[in-house]
Amino acid sequence: MxxxxxxxxxxxxxxxxxxxxxxxxxxxxxxxxxxxxxxxxxxxxxxxxxxxxxxxxxxxxxxxxxxxxxxxxxxxxxxxxxxxxxxxxxxxxxxxxxxxxxxxxxxxxxxxxxxxxxxxxxxxxxxxxxxxxxxxxxxxxxxxxxPVTHPRRSIWVWGAGHVGRAIVSVLAPLPELEVVWIDTTRGRFPTDIPKSARTLIAEDPARLVPHAPAHAEHLVLTFSHALDMELCHAVLSQGFGHLGLIGSATKRARFRSRLSALGHTSAQIDRMECPIGDPALGKHPQAIALGVAAAILKSHREGTEMLGERA
Structure with a gap:
């Protein structure tokens, strides 16, 4: 490391x-x-x-x-x-x-x-x-x-509920990740926010989506299905690296229909992953967080090469 x-x-x-x-x-x-x-x-x-x-x-x-x-x-x-x-x-x-x-x-x-x-x-x-x-x-x-670690990937976690807290606690210590954590009020965040996580507060979180970099990886898991929909619509309307939505196959089907009605193509909507994590691990917040973190760590990274002679 x-x-x-x-x-x-x-x-x-x-x-x-x-x-x-x-x-x-x-x-x-x-x-x-x-x-x-x-x-x-x-x-x-x-x-x-x-x-x-x-x-x-x-x-x-x-x-x-x-x-x-x-x-x-x-x-x-x-x-x-x-x-x-x-x-x-x-x-x-x-x-x-x-x-x-x-x-x-x-x-x-x-x-x-x-x-x-x-x-x-x-x-x-x-x-x-x-x-x-x-x-x-x-x-x-x-x-x-x-090599000096500078974050290479930007993870935007939308929602500070139980699953959001579990995911941030796992991802924030990893030096190659920049974790940005968003919710509607300060009171929704825990008192022990990881020092390396950057928190943003917005009454209307969807208005922050355009401020995310084009390569950002979004995890949408707020307290509201309506807010989840606004965020998915906003993310799909601009460049992004990945979009994950907490939920079930039923929620995915409903969101597909609504996003299609909002003008998004099937190809765009197919980029939305739902559910997130590994369903085989269960629905406990920490189990979801483990599945999400494992998927992030297994995804493509820049390679390194051993150079020179050591002595």
Whole structure:
């Protein structure tokens, strides 16, 4: 997992712990990270005892104001039976360092390593500039390289009821997604809105649809069938990436008829998915959210390519 510049700026000064290298059986992949302050923790590198030790080390690094690079065998000393090993890079992100987050790819030497950029790193960065390919995170000749996560997909969730809350709670932590959450009043939202979700309030939500980007993916699940219809009509009347409507086969049939009467073609209406999620998982809000999230994560993403030699 790469990281979100917005999260780091929000918490700075913050210690970011990232899995830089793995060997054998390990809890998380290279790039998995967590953000540690003196009192808070966001994200996870997994591993139970490994994470507990990493948090203590990160808070000590915050006090000292120095980066750390540590190799951790996942054996009896940590009370774990994975049998592998991980290398953790802990970096202190403060005001003087935040300018680096404007780049698409960040390359920096590990603590104590030479600051002259190795050939392998130059080659990775040159390939990125010329081909536009994002490198996978990892260590290249003693340097850590990571792509900076900027949201690539915009998910607009219309409705803050039980299903909307469940869906947002699952999607909002994913750094590659921008989640925009809309309802008619502030009181319809929960008190614990995920920090990464952007909320919009509108007495007439359909008037906000033209403000969504043409590639936005819409999930319509309001408290009102009439409002659902207005939103579907508005979305189908402009460019969009995906349209999902909560409901049943019966609701889909009724909406098809009404949308057709409003002038939408069969081809346009066919782009509307209803019901959303995986019906086999059930109708509980969390079950619907799991189905929706799985479908989003399985859909097409931009590919990544492993570049350069690592050492």
């Amino acid at each position: 790469t990281f979100s510049p917005a999260d780091i700026r929000r918490l700075a000064p913050v210690a970011r712990v990232v899995v830089a290298e793995t060997k054998g059986s390990v809890p998380r992949e290279v790039g998995a990270s967590m953000l540690v302050t003196a009192e808070t923790l966001e994200g996870t590198i997994g591993g139970g005892a490994l994470e507990f030790e990493a948090i203590k080390s990160a808070r000590a690094a915050l006090i000292a104001g120095t980066d750390r690079f540590e190799r951790k065998p996942l054996g009896p000393s940590l009370g774990q039976c994975c049998g592998g090993a991980v290398s953790l890079l802990t970096e202190i992100w403060n005001e003087r360092r935040l300018d680096a987050l404007v780049s698409d790819v960040i390359a920096r030497p590990l603590p104590g390593r030479a600051t002259e950029q190795p050939l392998a790193v130059k080659r990775v960065l040159a390939h990125h500039r010329s081909k536009g390919m994002m490198p996978e995170p990892g260590i290249f000749s003693g340097w850590m390289i990571e």
